[in-house]
Structures are given as structure tokens and as C-alpha cells.
Amino acid sequence: MTRLLSSLLAGLVFGLGLIVSGMINPAKVQNFLDITGAWDPSLALVMGAALIVTGIGYKLVLRLPHPLFDAKFQIPSLTAIDAKLLGGAAMFGLGWGLAGFCPGPAITAAALLRGEVFIFLAAMLAAIAGWRWLKP
Amino acid sequence: MDYTTEFTPVSATIGGALIGLAAVILMAGNGRIAGISGVVGGLIAPRQTGAERAWRAAFIAGLVLAPVLYMAFGPAIEVTIPASTPLLIAAGLLVGVGTQMGSGCTSGHGVCGISRLSPRGVAATLTFMASGAVAVFLVRHVF
Numbered sequence: 001m002t003r004l005l006s007s008l009l010a011g012l013v014f015g016l017g018l019i020v021s022g023m024i025n026p027a028k029v030q031n032f033l034d035i036t037g038a039w040d041p042s043l044a045l046v047m048g049a050a051l052i053v054t055g056i057g058y059k060l061v062l063r064l065p066h067p068l069f070d071a072k073f074q075i076p077s078l079t080a081i082d083a084k085l086l087g088g089a090a091m092f093g094l095g096w097g098l099a100g101f102c103p104g105p106a107i108t109a110a111a112l113l114r115g116e117v118f119i120f121l122a123a124m125l126a127a128i129a130g131w132r133w134l135k136p
Numbered sequence: 137m138d139y140t141t142e143f144t145p146v147s148a149t150i151g152g153a154l155i156g157l158a159a160v161i162l163m164a165g166n167g168r169i170a171g172i173s174g175v176v177g178g179l180i181a182p183r184q185t186g187a188e189r190a191w192r193a194a195f196i197a198g199l200v201l202a203p204v205l206y207m208a209f210g211p212a213i214e215v216t217i218p219a220s221t222p223l224l225i226a227a228g229l230l231v232g233v234g235t236q237m238g239s240g241c242t243s244g245h246g247v248c249g250i251s252r253l254s255p256r257g258v259a260a261t262l263t264f265m266a267s268g269a270v271a272v273f274l275v276r277h278v279f
Binding site for chain 2: 002003004005006007008009010011012013014015016017018019020021022023024025026027028030031033034035036037038040041042043045046047048049050051052053054055057058061062064066067068069070071072073074075076078079080081084085086087088089090091092093094095096097098099100101102103104106107108109110111112114116117119120121122123124125126127128129130131132133
């Protein structure tokens with residue numbers, strides 16, 4: 001139960017961060033990426049602050065023998081920079097720029113009950129499900 | 137249409153710190169990377185244990201709960217979506233396939249990956265920032 005509450009709390013704080021930072025707003029995200037237009041550098045500070053807190057926090061937390069409510073830390077061990085990583089990232093970036101939504105903000109914005117958000121989410125979830133279920 | 141937004145350094149920094157805090161909470165409590173595309177992918181993947189689905193569902197419930205809680209106390213949330221329906225569908229498909237193929241999105245690679253100094257996280261983030269800028273250039277200044 002504590003495992004689920006800790007996860008719920010993490011999601012809640014993450015969502016609040018997306019709202020407060022303005023990352024939930026696709027126009028603001030696109031303005032960050034629009035370096036030749038009406039550039040809004042806010043997102044660089046969002047990432048910078050998130051990186052500082054995560055960097056220091058991970059260092060402290062990973063000194064624990066195991067997570068507070070689970071058996072072990074699950075850290076990705078892959079190090080290869082391959083075509084799958086870069087090709088996937090390139091595709092993701094294109095979609096991110098086209099709509100101004102990445103997965104976190106789109107899911108968080110679902111609570112606003114707007115049709116455009118649900119259209120994006122339906123396509124995204126269908127693609128994720130397709131990938132996960134069809135992959136060999 | 138005018139989609140300009142103001143540079144908001146204070147709220148951006150506070151919001152970014154909250155995102156970082158959330159990543160630290162999930163690592164401290166559950167030992168997991170707070171990568172949203174991975175959390176979602178693992179939730180709807182086949183052959184997954186109930187316990188594995190449960191923490192993922194709880195995290196996503198937290199995300200969706202955030203605006204509800206925020207709006208109960210805070211100001212209205214500004215969300216402007218310039219994309220048309222066909223663009224939203226294309227973008228959703230690209231984000232869905234791209235994040236699963238590339239094993240991450242803004243949070244998993246951009247925040248958790250770079251903060252661990254993961255070479256994959258850095259490479260992926262530079263790549264999606266670049267292709268994202270290309271996409272915005274195309275929709276804003278070409279078409």
C-alpha cells in the first residue's frame with residue numbers, strides 16, 4: 001500500500017510541476033522549440049531545475065541499500081547509442097514539436113477534459129499499445 | 137493566431153524543481169525511473185504482473201489528479217493547443233512509437249537520464265530537441 005501511495009505522490013508532484021512550470025501548455029513548449037520565432041526560454045530553466053534536484057536527489061537516495069517500499073533499485077543498464085535510440089528519439093521529437101505535447105503533459109492535461117487532448121492521447125496510447133503488443 | 141508566451145523564469149524554476157522532486161520520490165520509494173512513456177508502456181504491456189501494473193496506474197492517477205487539486209486552490213491552467221486534428225493524430229502516433237522505440241521521452245531521457253549522466257539520455261535528448269525544433273519550424277514558418 002505504501003508502495004502505491006509513494007507512486008501516487010510522485011505522480012501528483014510531477015503533475016503539479018508540469019502545471020506550475022507551464023510545460024502543460026503546448027504553445028509554451030512550441031515557443032521553446034521555436035528558436036527562429038517568438039522564442040520562450042522558460043523550458044530550459046524547467047529542465048535545468050529538474051536536473052539539479054534529480055541529480056542531487058538520486059545521489060543521496062541511491063546510497064540506500066534498497067528503495068523504501070520496494071526490493072531493489074531498477075536503473076537502466078544499457079549504454080549503447082544505437083539507431084533504435086536515435087531513430088525513436090527523432091520520431092518522438094517530431095511529434096513533440098508538431099503538437100507541443102509529450103506524454104506527461106498530455107496525460108496530466110486529460111483532467112481538463114478537452115477534446116484536442118483526448119485526440120492526441122488516443123493516437124499516442126494506440127501507438128504505444130501497438131508497439132508493446134506487436135513487437136516480437 | 138498569436139501563440140506567444142512570456143518568459144516565466146520563476147515559475148519555470150519552481151515547476152522544474154517539483155518535477156525533479158517527483159523523480160526523486162519515485163526513486164526513493166519505488167526504485168524506479170520517472171519516465172512517463174516507460175511508466176505508461178509498462179502499464180499497457182502484455183504479460184505484466186498485477187503489482188507492476190498497480191504502481192504505474194497509481195503514478196498516472198497522481199498525474200491526472202494534479203490539475204484537479206491545482207484548480208481547487210490555484211488560478212486557471214493556461215493550455216493553448218495550436219495543432220489541428222490531423223496534426224494531433226500524427227503527433228500522437230509519432231510520440232507513441234518514437235518513445236517506445238527510443239525507450240524514453242522528455243522525462244526519462246531528458247530529466248532522469250541526463251541527471252545520471254547517461255550517454256543514452258544525453259544523445260536522445262539532443263536528438264529530440266533538434267527534431268522538435270525542426271517540426272516547430274515546419275509548422276510555424278514553412279506551412
